[in-house]
Amino acid sequence: MVQNSEDIMTLSIEDANQLVVDNQKWAESIAKSVAHAWSLDWKIDGLDGAALEALIFCSRRFNPNLQIPFKAYARKRIHEAAQEAARKSKGWAISRKKDPEGHKAKEISQELLKQYPELMNGELILNSDTDSQENQKPLTGAEQEKATRLVLREMLLGADIIASKQELTQENVNPDEILEAKRMICAIALLEVIHQQLLWSIYWEGLSLRSLADEWQTDELNVIREHKILLEWLTKYSKNSKKVLLPKIRPGLRPIALKMKKNNVVGKFTELVKEVDNYGK
Amino acid sequence: MGNDIKNKGIGGINKVSKTNEIKPTNEVSEVSEVDAVSGIQKVSQVSAVNGVTGVRSRHNTRIITLEEREALFKMINEEADDIFGKNSKRGNIAKEAVKMAIDAAIIKED
Known part of the structure; x- marks a missing residue:
C-alpha cells in the first residue's frame, strides 16, 4: 500500500495493475450488460474501452483500508462510464432516428438508473409499506x-x-x-x-x-x-x-x-x- | 450428661482445626502475570450482500440475477397493464424503459 500526498492509502501500482487484470472480464461483463439493455454493440460502440478506463481509474483510487470489496467500490463507476460511452455512440444516434419510441424508452431508462442508483449495484431496494421498524426484518x-x-x-x-x-x-x-x-x-x-x-x-x-x-x-x-x-x-x-x-x-x-x-x-x-x-x- | 449426649446421637465436639491466618485488609494479594496479547486476526472482507452505503442495513434489498429476469419482466408487464391499461402507448414505453433499466443491472459473468 502507498500513502499519497492527500494522506489517503491506495494500492501500489503493481497491486493496482493486478486488480485490473483480475477484474477485466468482470468490467467487460458490465459493459456487455449496458450494451445489451440498449441494443448496442459493446465493442463497436466503445463501451469496452470506457469500462476498462473506469476499471483502471478505480484501481488507482481504491483504498483497501475502507474494508469495502473492490467490486462493490468499482461497479457503479464502471456502469456510469459504460452508459456515458453508450450515449455518445453512433449506435445511440442511429436508434434515435430509426426507432424513436424505442429510443425514448432508452432515454427514460437512463434517468431511471440515476433515480435508482442501486440498480447499478445489481439490486433493488424494497421499502416497507409501513412507518414501523419492519424494514429491518428479512422479508418472506x-x-x-x-x-x-x-x-x-x-x-x-x-x-x-x-x-x-x-x-x-x-x-x-x-x-x-x-x-x-x-x-x-x-x-x-x-x-x-x-x-x-x-x-x-x-x-x-x-x-x-x-x-x-x-x-x-x-x-x-x-x-x-x-x-x-x-x-x-x-x-x-x-x-x-x-x-x-x-x-x-x-x-x-x-x-x-x-x-x-x-x-x-x-x-x-x-x-x-x-x-x-x-x-x- | 455425657451419656445423655451420646444417647441422643449428638456427636462429640471436634477439635478446633487450625484456622488460616487472617490477612490484614490493606495487604494486596499477588498479581498474576499478564498473558501475552494474542495476535490480531486478519479481518475477512465484508461481502457485498447489501452494497456499500451506510444506510443499507435499514433496507431490504433484492439482488437482481439473470435467473430472476423473467419473473421480474412478468411483474413489470402485469403492473404496467394495471396502471396504464393494456396496449397503451405510454404503458409500452414505460414498460420498455423499466425493463431496460433492470437489464442494465444484470451482469452475465462468463
Missing part, C-alpha cells in the same frame, strides 16, 4: 414479491413522469402526447409545494431520492415513502380525478414544508402551468 417470499411489485410500480410511474417531461421539451411531438404531458403537469400542480418540489427534484433535476434527502437534511425514508405516496396518488388521480383527495404531508417533512411556506416558495409545477398557459399571450 410473499412479502418480497409484494415489495418488488411496489418498487416496479414506482419505476413505471416514474418513467411516465420522465416521458411527460421529455415531451414538453422536445420538438415534433405528437399533440396527443403533449396533451397527456400537460394533464400530468396540471395534476402535479395541484399538490402541496413540498410535494411539487420533491417530484421536480427527482424527475426534472435528476436527483436520487437519497440526494434529495441529504439536501433537505431529513431521513431518506421520509423522502422515499412520500415519493411512493405521490406516485400512488398520481395513478389514482389519472383514473378518477374527482374522488381523490390531495395527499397530506408526513410529519417528518412538515418542518421543511413550513420553511418553504415562510419563504414564499411557489411550486415548480404551478409555475410551469402558468408558463404554458401564458405562452403566446
Whole structure:
C-alpha cells in the first residue's frame, strides 16, 4: 500500500495493475450488460474501452483500508462510464432516428438508473409499506414479491413522469402526447409545494431520492415513502380525478414544508402551468 | 450428661482445626502475570450482500440475477397493464424503459 500526498492509502501500482487484470472480464461483463439493455454493440460502440478506463481509474483510487470489496467500490463507476460511452455512440444516434419510441424508452431508462442508483449495484431496494421498524426484518417470499411489485410500480410511474417531461421539451411531438404531458403537469400542480418540489427534484433535476434527502437534511425514508405516496396518488388521480383527495404531508417533512411556506416558495409545477398557459399571450 | 449426649446421637465436639491466618485488609494479594496479547486476526472482507452505503442495513434489498429476469419482466408487464391499461402507448414505453433499466443491472459473468 502507498500513502499519497492527500494522506489517503491506495494500492501500489503493481497491486493496482493486478486488480485490473483480475477484474477485466468482470468490467467487460458490465459493459456487455449496458450494451445489451440498449441494443448496442459493446465493442463497436466503445463501451469496452470506457469500462476498462473506469476499471483502471478505480484501481488507482481504491483504498483497501475502507474494508469495502473492490467490486462493490468499482461497479457503479464502471456502469456510469459504460452508459456515458453508450450515449455518445453512433449506435445511440442511429436508434434515435430509426426507432424513436424505442429510443425514448432508452432515454427514460437512463434517468431511471440515476433515480435508482442501486440498480447499478445489481439490486433493488424494497421499502416497507409501513412507518414501523419492519424494514429491518428479512422479508418472506410473499412479502418480497409484494415489495418488488411496489418498487416496479414506482419505476413505471416514474418513467411516465420522465416521458411527460421529455415531451414538453422536445420538438415534433405528437399533440396527443403533449396533451397527456400537460394533464400530468396540471395534476402535479395541484399538490402541496413540498410535494411539487420533491417530484421536480427527482424527475426534472435528476436527483436520487437519497440526494434529495441529504439536501433537505431529513431521513431518506421520509423522502422515499412520500415519493411512493405521490406516485400512488398520481395513478389514482389519472383514473378518477374527482374522488381523490390531495395527499397530506408526513410529519417528518412538515418542518421543511413550513420553511418553504415562510419563504414564499411557489411550486415548480404551478409555475410551469402558468408558463404554458401564458405562452403566446 | 455425657451419656445423655451420646444417647441422643449428638456427636462429640471436634477439635478446633487450625484456622488460616487472617490477612490484614490493606495487604494486596499477588498479581498474576499478564498473558501475552494474542495476535490480531486478519479481518475477512465484508461481502457485498447489501452494497456499500451506510444506510443499507435499514433496507431490504433484492439482488437482481439473470435467473430472476423473467419473473421480474412478468411483474413489470402485469403492473404496467394495471396502471396504464393494456396496449397503451405510454404503458409500452414505460414498460420498455423499466425493463431496460433492470437489464442494465444484470451482469452475465462468463
